[in-house]
Amino acid sequence: MPLNHLPTAELQALDAAHHLHPFTDGDALNAKGARIITGAKGVFLTDSEGQEILDGMAGLWCVNIGYGRRELAEAAARQMQELPFYNTFFQTSHVPAIELAARLAELCPGDLNHAFFNGSGSDSNDTNLRMVRHYWAAKGKPGKTVVISRWNGYHGSTMGGGSLGGMKGIHKQGGLPIPDITHINQPDWWSEGGDMTPEDFGLMRAQELEAKILDLGEDRVAAFIAEPVQGAGGVIVPPATYWPEIQRICDRYEILLIADEVITGFGRTGKWFGSQTMGIRPDIMTLAKGLSSGYIPIGASMVSDEVARTINSADEFAHGYTYSGHPVAAAVALENLRILDEEGIVERAGSEIAPYLAEAWESLGDHPMVGETRIAGLMGSLAMTPDRERRAKFAAKEGTVGLICRERCFANNLVMRHVGDRMIISPPLVISHGEIDLLAERARRALDETFEEVKAKGLWQAAE
Ligand SMILES: *Cc1c(COP(=O)(O)O)cnc(C)c1O
DSSP: OOOOSOOHHHHHHHHHHHOOOTTOOHHHHHHHOOOOEEEEEBTEEEETTOOEEEETTHHHHTOTTOBOOHHHHHHHHHHHHHOSOOOSSSSOOOHHHHHHHHHHHHHSSTTEEEEEEESSHHHHHHHHHHHHHHHHHHTTOTTOOEEEEETTOOOOSSHHHHHHSOOHHHHTTTTOSOSSEEEEOOOOHHHHOTTSOHHHHHHHHHHHHHHHHHHHOGGGEEEEEEOSSBSTTTOBOOOTTHHHHHHHHHHHTTOEEEEEOTTTTTTTTSSSOHHHHHTOOOSEEEEOGGGTTTSSOOEEEEEEHHHHHHHHHSSOOOOOOTTTTOHHHHHHHHHHHHHHHHTTHHHHIIIIIHHHHHHHHHGGGGSTTEEEEEEETTEEEEEEOSOTTTTOOBSSOTTHHHHHHHHHHHHTTEEOEEETTEEEEOOOTTOOHHHHHHHHHHHHHHHHHHHHHHHHTTOOOBOO
């Protein structure tokens, strides 16, 4: 391929000089230089040195359809020529937003028949936060303002999204969480379950929701928000007892259930939505990422008939984004959904890809560094530990070993992310069996190299 850009070192220098990266230690990155990604096809990225990298993370959990689908580019180009922008604020609408809302109503479970469009997942959760409070005020219960969320959940990094999330590192900066958001513990049995069975632990963690509602008073609680499977928190697959109990509690008390499906939507867990995999009936669903397979930014809050009826009959909901329902983004999302459906990509992800990936992933469980492997559809996690029996953490600062492993993966042309000392994957849904074999082979090599490096650096030690 002809070189269509500056040499890597010059790009890196410009990047260091002018580009502030999200969620990045700038000095550390600039000292070594970013790896520059220049192209992608299927499940492979190409960098500025011509290396091919297997993308085990589908970009950032979003490129469900795989890279290089010309149809999506064409849909964008067509729409840009037809109508590049118009707003939906002032008694107007347009074809792509209408068609996308109607298509989402068909695809989403239950009576989630109404879409409020946003620019991203974070925006969507900000919308949800304001909407549930507006909803309860409209129903004559303005005291119901508190949203309950979970420690180590991720709901974005805006003021609202970052507050709803339960990441202490995010809360530390910028004065979060904002008022009337409170957190309960996550259902992470491997790290926090002690001597309990996963089933008992799952129930106990779900019942924290009930205790919190009773503590605050039902008349104060607006909603509970959670990811069907926590993504950024480390792909925490909850014990089977967890979600049924959460659903029971949400049914029993008058609170809305918000399923943040930004990752779990659009086939990630092997069904169209994680709510279907987990057997829950949310009142609101947060969508983004896979909605457009990441080809263009777009998010949506899908709401039930009841929520929509209440919002529509209340005073104007004073909320919206210039780009809510952006016609180009909506057209690309529609084309993405058409392909996911017509080519049977979601269907095959569940029936053929997920079982094969699970076997490959679980086969890594015999590696001396691996404590557990968990997988739900096409999102998987493995915990590294110096003592599998005790499920012990490393003595070194959490994330030290994870970072080494991520670097070893990258050096082996595999993108696998680390969260603390867990390694996680979330490949494009179109990954083939052969590519899964390659992923597992590179992951094992990276684990071997990590093991050597950890021992050589004296890090092979359990915390007390
Ligand atoms: C990524 C993510 C978000 C935030 O979406 P952005 O598009 O990055 O704002 C929200 N919720 C979940 C579950 C996510 O994974």
